[in-house]
Each structure stands twice: as structure tokens, then as C-alpha cells.
Amino acid sequence: xxxxxxxxxxxxxxxxxxxxxxxxxxxxxxxxxxxxxxxxxxxxxxxxxxxxxxxxxxxxxxxxxxxxxxxxxxxxxxxxxxxxxxxxxxxxxxxxxxxxxxxxxxxxxxxxxxx
Amino acid sequence: xxxxxxxxxxxxxxxxxxxxxxxxxxxxxxxxxxxxxxxxxxxxxxxxxxxxxxxxxxxxxxxxxxxxxxxxxxxxxxxxxxxxxxxxxxxxxxxxxxxxxxxxxxxxxxxxx
Numbered sequence: 001x002x003x004x005x006x007x008x009x010x011x012x013x014x015x016x017x018x019x020x021x022x023x024x025x026x027x028x029x030x031x032x033x034x035x036x037x038x039x040x041x042x043x044x045x046x047x048x049x050x051x052x053x054x055x056x057x058x059x060x061x062x063x064x065x066x067x068x069x070x071x072x073x074x075x076x077x078x079x080x081x082x083x084x085x086x087x088x089x090x091x092x093x094x095x096x097x098x099x100x101x102x103x104x105x106x107x108x109x110x111x112x113x114x115x
Numbered sequence: 116x117x118x119x120x121x122x123x124x125x126x127x128x129x130x131x132x133x134x135x136x137x138x139x140x141x142x143x144x145x146x147x148x149x150x151x152x153x154x155x156x157x158x159x160x161x162x163x164x165x166x167x168x169x170x171x172x173x174x175x176x177x178x179x180x181x182x183x184x185x186x187x188x189x190x191x192x193x194x195x196x197x198x199x200x201x202x203x204x205x206x207x208x209x210x211x212x213x214x215x216x217x218x219x220x221x222x223x224x225x226x227x228x
Binding site for chain 2: 040103
């Protein structure tokens with residue numbers, strides 16, 4: 001399977017714990033995005049990488065959130081001191097700079113539940 | 116800030132009826148994209164429209180991009196149960212430095228057999 005893969009698919013954690021999610025993008029894609037989606041809403045942008053450089057981070061993202069993309073391949077999203085409001089689906093997407101098509105290809109997401 | 120709005124939020128149709136969802140952006144867009152998310156699934160790219168007034172068809176789906184490049188629509192002819200899901204439009208951020216997308220809140224389509 002050459003699509004975007006995310007791990008884990010589901011995560012239940014207690015409030016105050018740290019969690020880390022992983023995303024493996026489509027191999028030839030140099031752009032990687034993290035989005036968050038809550039019920040009844042569209043995906044909301046969190047942060048974006050081009051290769052290994054983090055080029056943009058949403059102002060909505062608190063300091064408890066951090067993302068990395070070492071070597072421009074897979075990416076991790078860490079949430080420290082989780083809060084109940086962090087419960088959501090975390091979606092990773094990748095896209096390519098080549099050509100005019102700017103479509104984002106999404107992974108299946110990690111559903112986070114903070115109890 | 117930049118916003119993308121969709122109406123209606125929900126649409127319930129009988130199988131065989133037509134369906135249309137409308138998308139409006141607060142800013143002019145360089146392109147508009149449409150995604151479909153099945154229940155329990157993730158957004159899947161359907162199409163990208165780039166030109167003013169562009170119309171594209173995919174079988175029973177017709178996509179339009181407005182002349183001012185601020186609105187778009189998706190029309191499904193003769194819906195089937197396989198069309199069930201939420202349809203999102205998305206446009207690049209006006210501060211676009213790398214393809215960041217602003218999504219509408221989606222239109223959830225349910226189809227009664």
C-alpha cells in the first residue's frame with residue numbers, strides 16, 4: 001500500500017498524559033500536513049512541512065503541540081499534558097510540489113480520546 | 116480570517132433524486148478542491164477546479180467553479196446509496212506558502228433506498 005499511513009488508529013489516554021502520533025506520507029511527496037477534525041466539522045489545519053522544514057503552524061495550536069519531520073520522511077505529532085478538548089481525529093496528509101495538482105492525500109487518521 | 120462556507124449542512128434524499136451542495140469562499144481562490152468522506156473514513160480527493168467558470172464531470176457528479184472564483188458547486192444526478200458521506204470543498208489559504216487548505220464544514224448526504 002503506497003498511501004499515507006498513520007499510527008495508531010485509535011488512542012485513549014488519561015488527561016495530563018503525553019501522546020505521540022506517527023505519519024508516513026506517500027514516498028514521493030515532499031509536503032506533509034497535520035489537520036484536526038471534530039465531529040460535524042471539516043479538517044482544521046494544524047501545521048505543515050516541506051521536506052524537513054516546518055514552514056507554518058496554526059495560531060490555534062498551543063505550545064503543548066509539537067511536530068517533527070526528521071530527514072523529510074515520516075512525521076510525528078506530540079501532544080503534551082493532554083486535555084479533554086484535545087479529543088478529535090488527527091489527520092495527516094501529503095502532497096507533491098510537482099505539477100499543478102495540489103490535492104492532499106489523507107491518511108486514515110488517529111482518533112484521540114482523552115478521558 | 117479567510118473562510119469557506121458550505122450549504123446545506125445536511126441533505127436527506129430518496130435514492131434516485133438529485134443532490135447539490137454549494138460552497139462559498141470569503142476570498143478569491145486560485146483553485147477549489149472537493150473531497151468525500153465516508154462515515155468512519157477519511158477525506159478522499161475527488162477533483163480540483165482551476166479556471167474561472169470551469170465545469171468538470173465525473174460520471175454522475177458535476178463540479179462547477181464560479182466566474183469570480185469565489186464559489187463552487189457539486190451536483191449529483193440520480194443519487195445512489197454509494198454516494199452517502201460528507202462532501203467538503205476546500206480552497207488554498209490566501210497566505211498559501213505550501214498548499215495549506217481551508218475546508219468548509221461539509222454537507223452530509225444521506226440516501227434512503
